[in-house]
């Protein structure tokens with residue numbers, strides 16, 4: 487039997503008729519860039535995320551770039567980022583010419599540790615960029631308090647946690663301006679690249695809207711050299727249809743995650759994901775820290791079980807950041823996670839029996 491790491495087949499099968507009807511309407515509409523589809527999705531996502539504004543952009547990396555640009559973060563500035571994250575969180579900072587400064591994670595939640603942020607603040611720090619990694623909300627209360635105390639901006643990277651909460655408030659609604667990715671495998675995924683910026687600040691929203699569209703508010707008049715980073719109208723329509731199902735899909739993810747936690751409990755060779763106080767997760771990924779991780783991954787592969795590693799090398803050790811001069815051992819918590827983490831299959835529509843097969847295989851491996 488083959489158990490894929492991820493499949494959108496079940497989600498898309500149930501929406502096939504709706505998506506095909508939309509495609510017909512879209513095809514005949516003769517309107518393919520910005521316009522009604524993008525505006526309708528932006529309104530729907532802002533309402534879902536409980537923010538005043540949502541501005542659709544081309545992808546999650548551009549969303550972070552645009553968010554930081556809107557805050558006028560640039561060369562000479564420092565932005566505090568997690569040492570344990572996907573490199574895109576750092577790339578957004580680099581793209582505006584600022585410097586990413588890593589902060590180690592809480593060893594239990596694997597998200598940026600609010601207790602370690604203060605020590606990393608310098609006279610150049612302009613912003614904190616918490617990432618709700620693997621679907622779990624960061625401890626946003628302490629992060630917002632620190633930011634207020636030091637007069638820093640907060641940009642949430644909400645690529646992986648659509649629908650997660652800290653103390654009941656949604657991720658992507660805390661920061662001054664935040665980035666979202668709708669990459670196809672995300673909890674809310676397009677059928678191609680897509681992203682958005684969320685904010686409650688009208689001036690920042692205005693800037694993002696202009697900057698994503700050549701720096702132009704009025705056609706053929708440009709206030710600044712902006713990007714072409716518009717959310718594709720076809721993807722916007724697809725995302726609006728899928729958004730209505732996000733809550734159910736997140737519930738399905740939670741059921742699968744709880745079963746994993748139950749069935750993997752007590753294996754001393756594994757560290758299971760732990761939720762922080764007041765933090766919820768939408769289980770974008772089910773990540774465990776495993777002894778003999780590479781052997782376990784190969785063993786599962788032999789049994790037809792697909793797994794992935796998120797992520798094998800932390801950003802500070804990537805060739806892309808060699809100029810920052812970091813050395814191995816400098817961020818040991820992130821490095822340890824990279825060496826031991828393994829993501830197990832989890833997606834809406836995955837049969838519960840597959841969790842049983844996977845967990846039995848893991849138990850067999852550790853004997």
Ligand SMILES: Cc1ncc(COP(=O)(O)O)c(C=O)c1O
Pocket residue numbers: 545546547548571572574575617643645646666667668669679680681
């Ligand atoms: C944490 C995080 N930040 C940013 C991104 C960038 O998103 P995109 O691939 O849409 O550019 C991703 C996703 O790939 C991500 O996982």
